[in-house]
Amino acid sequence: MKHKVIFWAAASVLAVLAACNKPSGLEPQISISAKDPVEAPATEYSYSFKLTATVDWEIRGLDEDEKSWLEVSPVSGASSSSPQTVTVDIKANTSAAERSATFEFYGSGLSAPLTIVQAGTTETEIYSVSFLDGQGGFTVEDKDKPAAIDEIWKHDPKYGMVATAYKSDTQENLASESWLVSPVIDLTSESAAYLSFKHAVNFFKDASVLPDEAAVWAREENGTWERLEGVYYPPTMSWTFMDSGSLDLGAYVGRKMQFAFVYSSTAEKAGTWEIQEVSVTRNDTGLPEELTPDTPGLWLELPALDDAGSGLCFISHDMPLGGKDVRNYSYCYSTGDRLALWVAYPLNDGLRGNGGRSDEWSLDPKMPRKYQPILYRSYTDRDENDENIYNRGHQIPSADRLDAEANLKTFYFTNSAPQSGSFNSGVWADLENMVRDWSSDMDTLYVVTGVDIAGATEVAHDNEGNEVTVPTGFYKALLGYDKDASFGAETGGYIGIAFYFEHRDYSGGSSAVMEQSMSIDALEDMLGYDFFANLPAKIGEDGAAAVESAVDSWWN
Structure with a gap:
């Protein structure tokens, strides 16, 4: 008799649990109305859909990295005979790389998976500064500053950041070395990055010394400095500004980094280096990756275009x-x-x-x-x-x-x-x-x-x-x-x-x-x-x- 009571009590508990887990008379079910995968733009995005769950459910499968940019609400729920609204909030993707996350709505051995795919940004600019407006958070580190001059790098609202160790009042060329160091640039979410700037050089000994006396260096945050190669310099000494070309920062993507403009001079010759617009972009100089033709207007100067061939x-x-x-x-x-x-x-x-x-x-x-x-x-x-x-x-x-x-x-x-x-x-x-x-x-x-x-x-x-x-x-x-x-x-x-x-x-x-x-x-x-x-x-x-x-x- 005692065993029968225990059996009846256990059966009663199971019945109560079953009643709590799904509405009476409904088959166990978990399904979602969302299109799989959900394709999200690079901008901040919110997406809502209906979840039908006749069993208690919860979200599974999101790791901490995915949770940093994707939030599902609610993350769990009780069984219901009525559809429930679920919202996925997605933060803006500042990287050019596409990202995705797959998770599931799970309960009582049932599962409904969902994948979110977010496009990479088409914005090309990661960082930019105009030295015409000021020093822009850069710091000056003088490695060898002659006592005869107050500063090597200085800001000029007309020419940008200007470096020289020429003492004009005494017409002296002074040996020096001074670094203009950028703030920390966050490339942790980037898959590619390129540095470019506009600059002018004058009064250096000749063009052959420019890679050494007007150099660009880079490092991982708190790491070792390394020279960046490939800077384009003006072919002659003048005050004409030109583009530096794109310096590949691929060695620093996925990390935080800094770059520096390194000026040096000798007692024989102290040139002048002027730098204006500086930018870090996600692709090579922010240019398009593929050809996108413009639509011609009905302008009188245009030749016929209907016979344009490939290329x-x-x-x-x-x-x-x-x-x-x-x-x-x-x-x-x-x-x-x-x-x-x-x-x-x-x-x-x-x-x-x-x-x-x-x-x-x-x-x-x-x-x-x-x-x-x-x-x-x-x-x-x-x-x-x-x-x-x-x-x-x-x-x-x-x-x-x-x-x-x-x-x-x-x-x-x-x-x-x-x-x-x-x-x-x-x-x-x-x-x-x-x-x-x-x-x-x-x-x-x-x-x-x-x-x-x-x-x-x-x-x-x-x-x-x-x-x-x-x-x-x-x-x-x-x-x-x-x-x-x-x-x-x-x-x-x-x-x-x-x-x-x-x-x-x-x-x-x-x-x-x-x-x-x-x-x-x-x-x-x-x-x-x-x-x-x-x-x-x-x-x-x-x-x-x-x-x-x-x-x-x-x-x-």
């Missing part, structure tokens, strides 16, 4: 004018040749602007680095006299865009083509001057400048040894417009002319230029392009044909 990409750059952004220039780029096949832009005195030449050659922010020629210095090919064979020839000339921001964009590497020095400074410069003069006498001159690479066999080499196709010829197609029709009265105020030059020396100045002139149609027949493809929509097919088939006497 060609249309890119357009803007510039500020009158409080708004307007087009600066556009180009069609051949990745295999590391060369813009043509550059097109409008030109008049207002678009030309006022200012000077920056000479700050830099990477084009719209073009993946792997396709660009690296031209902080000129092409590396030398002749028997150890002189540069090729200049960095602008396609849209620097002098056609003089406002500061617009001018900087003419110094993108993608706007350069290898030109022999005598051609660049000779007949080609004469034509560029004539184009500017013509543009001042009309409302707008629409310009296409391009290269001919048909039959090209020669290559130039950029600063990293990459091959760049050397054009066999250069050309310009011009469409002039005057709203008062002081010329082109029968064609809506439009007239056209074109020029083609073999890539060789010419003599004769402006007369040699005009000897190479031809109609736009003739240049199209020579090259296979359809220039000014939007002109017929403006003045009709017959008007456009008249403009492109003849050279108006106004040009002479």
Whole structure:
């Protein structure tokens, strides 16, 4: 009898437990309405879904690292015949790397798994500072400071952080060493990082000493300093700022680190090093990884683009004018040749602007680095006299865009083509001057400048040894417009002319230029392009044909 009581009591407890674990009359079940996997953006994100659990349940499978960026609420619950709401809160992913977590809703031997996949950030910047605004949290560590000077590194609101051990009042060069050390940079969640900065050097002994006397070092936090290689220095002593190139910080990703600008000098010569904008980015200089073409507008200067082949990409750059952004220039780029096949832009005195030449050659922010020629210095090919064979020839000339921001964009590497020095400074410069003069006498001159690479066999080499196709010829197609029709009265105020030059020396100045002139149609027949493809929509097919088939006497 006693055993029966105990058995009845045990059975009663089991019945109560079963009643507590699932609602009466329902089959044990755990299921979720969420799509598996849940794909979350890199930004902070919250996702809610329904959980059906007729048994008591809990979350299993999240480790501490995953809990640091992902929170599930609630983390457990009682059985219910009604669906329960579960929310997953996900913190922003500041790394470019994708991350994921898999966990399960578990109870009574039942399980419903769920995976969260969060995209990496597309934001490229990890850290940046402008030394024009101040010292930016950097500290100065003088290793060898002469008593005759108060400081080696100092801030200048016009030039940034400036280092020199030259004592101007006594005209002395002093031996020194001083470090400008960054704050700690957190790369613990990064998979890649690159350092770049703008700098100018002057009054050093020569360019050969720059890697030692204007060096960049890095270390893991509290670790040993190591020199960073690959800094691009200006080819000559001047106050012209240039981009340092991208210094790979891959050895420090996953950790906290610091970098330092290390200036040194000798009693023989104490140069001056100026540094302005500094940034650490997640990819190489913050450039896109793959080609993304821009959408062309219905601009009069554009050639037809519908026959662009593989490896060609249309890119357009803007510039500020009158409080708004307007087009600066556009180009069609051949990745295999590391060369813009043509550059097109409008030109008049207002678009030309006022200012000077920056000479700050830099990477084009719209073009993946792997396709660009690296031209902080000129092409590396030398002749028997150890002189540069090729200049960095602008396609849209620097002098056609003089406002500061617009001018900087003419110094993108993608706007350069290898030109022999005598051609660049000779007949080609004469034509560029004539184009500017013509543009001042009309409302707008629409310009296409391009290269001919048909039959090209020669290559130039950029600063990293990459091959760049050397054009066999250069050309310009011009469409002039005057709203008062002081010329082109029968064609809506439009007239056209074109020029083609073999890539060789010419003599004769402006007369040699005009000897190479031809109609736009003739240049199209020579090259296979359809220039000014939007002109017929403006003045009709017959008007456009008249403009492109003849050279108006106004040009002479």
